[in-house]
Amino acid sequence: MGLTVLYMSLVVLVPLSALLLNQTGLTWEKFWSVATDPRVLASYRVSLTTAALAAFADMILGLLLAWVLVRYDFPGKKWWDALIDLPFALPTAVAGVALTAIYSANGWIGSLLEPLGIKAAFSSLGITLALMFIGIPFVVRTVQPVLEDAERDTEEAAATLGAGRWRTFRTIILPTLIPPLLTGFALAFARGIGEYGSVVFISGNMPMKTEIAPLLIMTKLEQFDYAGATAVALILLLISFALLLGINLLQHWTRKTAR
Amino acid sequence: MAGTVPAAVPAGKRGTSPSPAAAEKTWVKWTFISLAGLVLLWLIVLPLITVLSEALKKGWEVYIAALSDPDALSALRLTLLVAAIAVPLNSIFGVIAAWTITKFRFKGKNLLITLLDLPFAVSPVIGGLIFVLIFGRQGWFGPWLESHDIKIIFAVPGIVLATLFVTFPFVAKELIPLMEDQGTKEEEAAVTLGAKGWQIFWRVTLPNIKWGLLYGIILCNARAMGEFGAVSVVSGHIRGETNTLPLHVEILYNEYQFSASFAVASLLLLLAVITLLLKNWFTRKNAH
Numbered sequence: 001m002g003l004t005v006l007y008m009s010l011v012v013l014v015p016l017s018a019l020l021l022n023q024t025g026l027t028w029e030k031f032w033s034v035a036t037d038p039r040v041l042a043s044y045r046v047s048l049t050t051a052a053l054a055a056f057a058d059m060i061l062g063l064l065l066a067w068v069l070v071r072y073d074f075p076g077k078k079w080w081d082a083l084i085d086l087p088f089a090l091p092t093a094v095a096g097v098a099l100t101a102i103y104s105a106n107g108w109i110g111s112l113l114e115p116l117g118i119k120a121a122f123s124s125l126g127i128t129l130a131l132m133f134i135g136i137p138f139v140v141r142t143v144q145p146v147l148e149d150a151e152r153d154t155e156e157a158a159a160t161l162g163a164g165r166w167r168t169f170r171t172i173i174l175p176t177l178i179p180p181l182l183t184g185f186a187l188a189f190a191r192g193i194g195e196y197g198s199v200v201f202i203s204g205n206m207p208m209k210t211e212i213a214p215l216l217i218m219t220k221l222e223q224f225d226y227a228g229a230t231a232v233a234l235i236l237l238l239i240s241f242a243l244l245l246g247i248n249l250l251q252h253w254t255r256k257t258a259r
Numbered sequence: 260m261a262g263t264v265p266a267a268v269p270a271g272k273r274g275t276s277p278s279p280a281a282a283e284k285t286w287v288k289w290t291f292i293s294l295a296g297l298v299l300l301w302l303i304v305l306p307l308i309t310v311l312s313e314a315l316k317k318g319w320e321v322y323i324a325a326l327s328d329p330d331a332l333s334a335l336r337l338t339l340l341v342a343a344i345a346v347p348l349n350s351i352f353g354v355i356a357a358w359t360i361t362k363f364r365f366k367g368k369n370l371l372i373t374l375l376d377l378p379f380a381v382s383p384v385i386g387g388l389i390f391v392l393i394f395g396r397q398g399w400f401g402p403w404l405e406s407h408d409i410k411i412i413f414a415v416p417g418i419v420l421a422t423l424f425v426t427f428p429f430v431a432k433e434l435i436p437l438m439e440d441q442g443t444k445e446e447e448a449a450v451t452l453g454a455k456g457w458q459i460f461w462r463v464t465l466p467n468i469k470w471g472l473l474y475g476i477i478l479c480n481a482r483a484m485g486e487f488g489a490v491s492v493v494s495g496h497i498r499g500e501t502n503t504l505p506l507h508v509e510i511l512y513n514e515y516q517f518s519a520s521f522a523v524a525s526l527l528l529l530l531a532v533i534t535l536l537l538k539n540w541f542t543r544k545n546a547h
Contacts, residue, residue, distance in 0.1 A: 024392065061298050068295040072288055080296070082539050086303050088478070089531035089538075091485025093505040094524040097512050098306040101313050101521075108305070133302055165283055194382025197487035197505070201512065214384040214488065221388065221492060226397055233385045244380040248373075 062139025353430025387492025
């Protein structure tokens, strides 16, 4: 499976990029100058760091949510479970304007953070928060089925042998959860890098600081710089393909360890 | 696979009761539940409430006025039109793709499965860009289209194409695991009893995948109506002509008409809530 993806990237991506390079008058020199432009590099840095931070936060919060939803019974659980999917179903533009309203200086959470000197909206923190919203279902929905299938017998055995609950979690439960957790992380990360709608409103879009890569593609298109937009997009594509390959390998691993 | 998530098994049915030693203490359990509740409240419920409260901030009159504005109505019409084209096409494609992948063996099957992941892995902005590079004024078919007076980019066909690209995997991705589980036994039995290809599909396969199919269709629909990035690239943002509902939210927001913007957003929120309710219903049906 992993090899297929690699093959696919080579077979599809390379001709695709070659064609695009010719079509838009994008030469290797132009490609190189766009790819190494400080503003472009800064946009990749912003996209990668915020997406990684958000995916990491989602991994921890998602584990908590999945654990509670699988292991405990409590009133209203069905509704909690249904709410997890909201970020999948809600159009990203709606999420974008809503989160901006919450975290801007006069918003519900923004006004609480303002006196502390924390600027949530129009900063990289804002981008991270938006990406956390978008990414959380990926982690919950990959961890949940694995946790459901986990054999409780081993845990019971550990308890019989005198292991405390925390020790059982660390040595028996957590190892089986690492592949799905990493898969969830990678899925949220991949989605975060390409995400546009929920981020443009809250990011403030300052070049070099809070400008994400997809937005830079948009900006270049609006200036009719098709070659430049294509160059930025190609690198983003390359990153996405590498992640897709990684995710496929991780899912393969998840299936293997689950058995 | 990237971007898709298996349909969740309905919660609440699995409450196995382990021996006390292999379970957390009650206070630990309730601390975790409370923490999870707070996370849910903060991450998911708060944005939901914000849309409604911001939409109604200036009262019902402003709300109604924003929704009955001619530009909003034309955006609603376009959104419905795009979904009406994209969802049926992608549903048919999805069923065929899932059918081919799960019921037959052939070379390049893995390639096909991976191709299905493509729209999830690629940024929607890039999805839009591809169509600009193909059909735009400077694109491959640009000169030809221009000489024949056909507009695709910055017009409705471009929006439909971008939406098709972004939503094409939903139905197939939902059906593949389902059909894989069911295998080909029932179909083989039907063949032995003398059923023809179409008969097998309508009488055997379709009833088996009914709920999963509906689930895939509503997810596809939600994305088709809500897509922002890809559509934004190809739309050209012409009010009353190439503006979809999500794009209208953006335009109003950038004009500082916040209440109106959130009013339109609340329509899309309604779409999301209906999607979730239907999804829950379908997954429960599916589990039976």
